Amino acid sequence: MLSHVIPPPRGYTKAPNGLIRHPRIGSDAKVLVLYIQGLPEEARDKALSEHARALRMTGRAYQKAKADLVTYGYVHEKRESVAGGRWRTVQVFSNEPLTDDQAARLRAGVPADGYANTSGSGVPGASPAPSAHFPTVGEPTGRMAGGQLPADEEQGEDSSHPPTEAAETEEPGGEPEAPSQEELLLAERVLLSLKRQARQLTLGVREARKLAGLAAEWLRRGVSAGDLRLALSSALPAEGVRTAFGFLAHRLVEKLPPRSEETAECTSPPPPSPLIACDGPGEEHLFRPHASWVSTCGPCHREQQRAYWADLMARAEADPAPPPPSWRERVAIEIRANEVASG
Template identity: 25%
Template sequence: MDAQNPSAPSRTQSAATAHPTRSRHRGGVIHENTRHTTRFTVIGNHLAQHRELSLLAIGLACHIQSLPSNAPVDIKTLAARFPEGPTRIAGALRELEAHGYLRRERTRTPTGRIVTRTISCNQPGGAPTPPSSTPRKHKPHKPLPPVPRPAYPAPALLQQATDRLAGLRNTDPRLLLSACDTAHLAPGVAAWLERDVTPTAVHHALTSDLPPEGVRRPAALLAHRLTTHLPPPPPFRAPVPAPPPPLRNCDGCDRAFRSREPGTRCGDCRT
């Protein structure tokens, strides 16, 4: 008979020892990562784990950030690439635009043609990386805090809010905002305007009592003010009923009746 070693571990024990992580694992994801050396895109967790964006918007933002410059990202091109269809893709693009990950600008080409240029922001509120052959090391800014959003984000209301933010620098040069910062803050200003706050009052709330020693990050300061000082909705105003038509004498029977038009007949005479 072959000699047995009583101290040798069993097959089950050996498997648990070889994979200690699996033996303690009780559910959830396990990452098996391989380092990328070519053809990869860096995506921030502020996008991948965004709490307000839909899963379609997050995936679409990752796809757009992976594309080379000047690649077409219009709705027709994206709908031909993905199965979601133009309606859902258009909604996801609006989500990204509202949260500052995307903005669209209409520009005129040298030939006079009007085209739409799409700018993808991989980190809303962060300083764009300057074009250079030698990359610069810099500490990125934290994402801007969320701002209030209007109940009905009409394009005209958002445009009015954008214009109001662009004019802040005329009052204080320290309030010069980037395009990404403006796109992030515009819904917050629109929420104020939607509550019957005049543009002058919004301007005063954002520009008064600024720190005298300097404003290190104006967009973060404005986002804080838009959130903490948001006024309540206006009080409900019942519609005023229209006054009744005046009394007139019928041209046919001289009987009094109500009508807004002079020189008419009553209902009996007209029939």
């Protein structure tokens, strides 16, 4: 392959080679990381799903990309309760993989281990973002580790609080809807129980909590806990599962069943049968048959049945059948038949 690469003089985003060359992260996930990294700082303050929509990345493509980023440490999420008994999800984004401890430090407002807060913007571990001016300006800095805490999406508010769980279960063409706490707990129990189905599907508690949002979406779409467990543990690859977390994250996204309203839209009722003329007596009238072989309407059909049985009963009364022979007569007939056969 011949290659001709010209470094752009301005308006570019530095991409980590570890991300670009990662063999298990899909192209949509890589594009999403680079897109967010290259935005001005004031434009980053959104949920991951909103950035994906800006790239026209929705539905399963977005869920797959998000699962890849969560699996390999580029996105970390944590549910937390807020006033009024509501729940929200804190998202931490980074263009370099972060451990759970590093993400927790960023959520707490302190620099993650190994990443200094050089931005001066109040967001720990974030480097200065490109400005909105063209060409972009800014002094070169050291390694950047994300720490973007998206603004609150709830009720259109704009505050320093992280977004709600809506980013977890958002569906294309519909309003975001978060799974309930009961669904999340049940989903987590199902994920932890998979080790009894197959030892290679053993998850840790933290891993199960990370996948609980994806699994709860199955429950919210009407799938029972038993069916969810069967869908995740059946038909495992013959070569085995390398990592339970990555395999289950991929299966939860790729095999997600459609919502009931989507199924109803796809299975529209057939068109009604055309009106035809009834073959019954009386004035000509039309009806809609329930089957192709029907030629009379319901009232005419019932009237024909009544006339048929009335005629049959009248014939039976006019020419009654002879009474059946007595048992003596039947024995005599049998004896004569045997005599004829033996003679």
